[in-house]
Amino acid sequence: MSSTETHSADQPKKLTLGIIFLTIFIDLVGFSIIFPLFPFILEYYLEKEGGSGLLHWILENLDTLSAAIGGGDRFTPVLFGGVLGSLYATLQFFFAPLWGSISDRHGRRPILLLTTGGMVLSYVLWVFAGSFGLLIAARMIGGAMSGNLSVATAAVADVTDESNRSKGMGIVGVAFGLGFVIGPALGGICAQWNPLEANPGWGSLGVNPFSFVALVATLLSILNFVWIKFRFVESLSEESKGVARQARGAIARLLSPHKPEIRKTNFVYLVYILAFSGMEFTLTFLGVERFGYDHGDLAMMMIYVGFVLILTQGGLVRRMAPKMGEKLTATAGLGLVAIGLFFLSSASSTRQLYIGLTFMAIGAGLCSPTLTSLVSLYADDAEQGRALGTFRAIGSLGRAVGPILASIVFWWFGSDKLYLCGTLIVVIAFVLASRLPQPQKAR
16 A cells, blocks of 8 residues: 555544544543532522522431531531532433444444434433523533543544553543533633623523533534534444343442452552542632632632643653653552642642642643553453543542542541541552553563
């Protein structure tokens, strides 16, 4: 085959990878764009619905429970934020293998179109979520449809082989990282515009103070849908469609057998992501409760964290990993995350807060990509996709459980105790990572 023919054959693959990157990125932006808004969402819907409705009933019973056991006043918004955040991630976790299995039979393109269309619907519902119940329905639809991450990952496997599978999965990892960075920052910025301030009458249509954020997410999802519709070429061959494959549920994927070093790395990542996802999720509540931050302050905090993460993943980790090795770099990153969380547990000034955020962001930027690389290095060529798929499933599980656990601890014990607990959990991950074996080969 000539170089021209090879270049032409590579073009669809590059285009497919670009579309996959966008799909995953937008899904993760949609998941995290609401993070800075949670402290204010409960306040808005409580005021709107008055002394009646499901939301008021739940809060009334929580206050009764707290008084009965001598707990006193609590920062209740964090508990509702944790429930909503975990609901989305839990649905994503359980729907991922379902969409992946359906796409094995019918192809990647129709399922990606169906699920991205569903994401558009979920954001449109959020735009007009005049009630708390409609907001929950919008998040449930979004969580179920964002399970298409498994379809996107399968498409990567379709257009790569053993020689470049790790590189393709690396694109998936970058999309994950950027989505979690850009989403909260975008949410905090867009929340500055409340459409009801200029047009109070729109409230009768269900428009709410967060509708502009939802509208931006809607437009991003429409862009994604249009790009898939007109540019995505089916990556699954006709010969592979409809081939019977063993259906693997979300839990079964986690329990699938792997080499001992891969299982140990997965466990390190699970311990870490349970703590980190909870700490990351509750940062905005920490800012509101301890420092009285508003939307703008939270946006600046998230932008700063995102900026440090991008600098670390884009530059520092690329220099450290080849020189120090993935294991040592990941271990160092976990240590820095623990230091950052310890600072955050007692931060009483903006300066202390940002020192803690700096350590946490640098550490996360170092350990997340290198733990992924360790799994890839431990795995044989033939099991790259399966090993990395399990690794991603563990991340989804951690993000489903972490926020709700962290929110309960925050609500019951306070932010200082929560971040001390987070510090101790990450220290455990640090110790476990230090005992991982050195990879025997490089890719």
